[in-house]
Amino acid sequence: MCLCVWKEDVLEKLTSSLMKAVLQEIHRDRDGESGDLGMVRDTVFSLIEVEEYAKTTSLRYYQTVFEAPFLAETKEYYLHTASKLVSEMEVSEYMQEVVETMKTARRRGQRFLHPTSITKFTRECEARLVEDYQNSYLYSQLQPMVQEERRQDLKNIFHLLNGIPRALDPLLDKFEERIKSQGLAAVRPWNTDKDKATSGNVVEFMGAVMGVHSHYHQLISDLFSSHKLFFSALDRGCRVFVNAQENHTHQPRAPILLARYCDQLLRKSSKGVGEQEVEDRLEEVITVFRYLDDKDVFQRFYSRMLARRLMQSLSVSMEMEEGMIQRLKV
Numbered sequence: 238m239c240l241c242v243w244k245e246d247v248l249e250k251l252t253s254s255l256m257k258a259v260l261q262e263i264h265r266d267r268d269g270e271s272g273d274l275g276m277v278r279d280t281v282f283s284l285i286e287v288e289e290y291a292k293t294t295s296l297r298y299y300q301t302v303f304e305a306p307f308l309a310e311t312k313e314y315y316l317h318t319a320s321k322l323v324s325e326m327e328v329s330e331y332m333q334e335v336v337e338t339m340k341t342a343r344r345r346g347q348r349f350l351h352p353t354s355i356t357k358f359t360r361e362c363e364a365r366l367v368e369d370y371q372n373s374y375l376y377s378q379l380q381p382m383v384q385e386e387r388r389q390d391l392k393n394i395f396h397l398l399n400g401i402p403r404a405l406d407p408l409l410d411k412f413e414e415r416i417k418s419q420g421l422a423a424v425r426p427w428n429t430d431k432d433k434a435t436s437g438n439v440v441e442f443m444g445a446v447m448g449v450h451s452h453y454h455q456l457i458s459d460l461f462s463s464h465k466l467f468f469s470a471l472d473r474g475c476r477v478f479v480n481a482q483e484n485h486t487h488q489p490r491a492p493i494l495l496a497r498y499c500d501q502l503l504r505k506s507s508k509g510v511g512e513q514e515v516e517d518r519l520e521e522v523i524t525v526f527r528y529l530d531d532k533d534v535f536q537r538f539y540s541r542m543l544a545r546r547l548m549q550s551l552s553v554s555m556e557m558e559e560g561m562i563q564r565l566k567v
Contacts, residue, residue, distance in 0.1 A: 252302055255280060259303070260310050266345060267314060278349040285351060296353065304354050308361055315365035323370060328378040332393040335366045339397075359400075367397045368404075376407050383411040392460045405466060412453075413470040420449045420478025427490050428483040439498040446491075447521050450475055472528070479528040492535035495525055500542040503558060504551050515557065523564050536565075 259277050266272030284299040318338070322331050339362055346358045367375070375394060382390045398404040423445040450471070457467040479491050499522055502515050529535055546552045 256303060256306055260306065263307070263345075264310070264314065267342075274345070274348050281349045281351075296351065299351060304351075304357070307354075308357060311358060311361045312365060315362055316369075319366050319369060323374060328375060329387070329390050331370075332375070332390060332397060336393050336396055339363070339366065363397075363400060368401055371398065371401070371404055379407055379411050383408075383415050386456075388456075388460060395461050395464070399462075399464070405464075409466055409470050412467060413474045416449065416453050416471060416474030417477045419453075420446070420474060421481055423449050424478055424481060424491075425483075427494060428481055439494050439501060442494045443498050443518075443521065443525070446475075446479060446525055449478070450524065476528045476530075479525060480530045489529075489531040489534055491525070492529055492531045493538055495522060495529070496535050496538035496542060498522060499539060499561065500546070503543075503553055503561065504546060505553050512557075515553070516560075519557075519561055519564065522561075523567075526565065539565075 259280050262272035262274065262277050264272070266274055281299070281303055284303055285296065287298065319335075322334055326334065339359070342362050343355070343359060346355055350358060375397070378390070379394075381387070382394065394408065395405070398408065424442070427442055427445075453471050453474075454468075457463060457471060461467045480489065482489060499519070502518055502522075526532070526535065543558065546558070552558050
């Protein structure tokens with residue numbers, strides 16, 4: 238009863254002036270003028286409390302009186318803010334500023350908004366500060382960001398785009414193309430020299446392949462929060478350069494080189510390499526094996542070399558041989 242009286246005799250009569258004062262304090266705080274967010278919080282909570290008894294419509298009054306005008310004011314504020322920042326800053330500076338702005342805005346909103354409003358509020362900020370400028374402004378620097386590996390820029394643009402449907406697609410495309418180009422450059426010596434597949438240094442080949450894979454795998458963990466879409470892009474990129482052939486009349490090189498690498502690891506002549514290191518390197522073999530298009534070629538050469546090791550008692554251990562066979566079956 239008291240809440241109804243409070244709503245009808247006080248809140249409804251003062252709604253216009255009260256909301257104007259509340260929005261002014263929020264605006265002042267956004268501008269760094271230390272707005273009275275305590276007053277804002279108390280006022281907003283009172284809008285919720287007066288209708289808590291109405292189970293199915295308990296937030297309707299709050300949403301109508303405060304949330305709607307607050308979101309409208311938020312839209313206008315960040316429209317102006319974004320326009321001003323874009324005119325004054327380079328993309329790199331803008332992204333850093335927006336990341337910090339959105340963090341501050343979210344912390345501010347959590348002080349006085351009902352939990353159901355947080356997502357709407359964040360979405361409005363995101364729309365004005367990021368979506369409105371992603372195509373014409375943010376995407377314009379994707380190529381140099383990826384090619385020059387600007388780590389902070391990449392981290393920031395991922396953070397800004399991650400919550401927007403399909404917004405990461407152009408970044409994923411550039412990232413995948415970079416992996417392909419770096420990988421193709423790394424393995425080119427083995428694709429252009431016909432003798433390298435049969436007599437080239439297989440340790441160098443694996444180092445070239447795993448060097449690219451490990452670098453971008455770590456980069457995804459460091460900059461892209463281990464996002465599964467970037468790991469998928471890594472897989473696609475690696476599959477392209479691992480299976481690359483300069484001349485399609487030649488037999489695929491990677492399966493043969495990989496089989497030779499296994500043979501070298503699993504022979505007793507593998508001097509100076511500890512058992513754990515051999516196991517780690519065999520795990521790398523499985524990583525590359527999964528990318529092979531011509532697994533049957535690998536298996537044919539691997540089987541021949543395995544038979545030779547067994548007949549000539551050259552295997553480092555039967556346990557390792559059996560373990561490798563099991564890995565290849567998975």
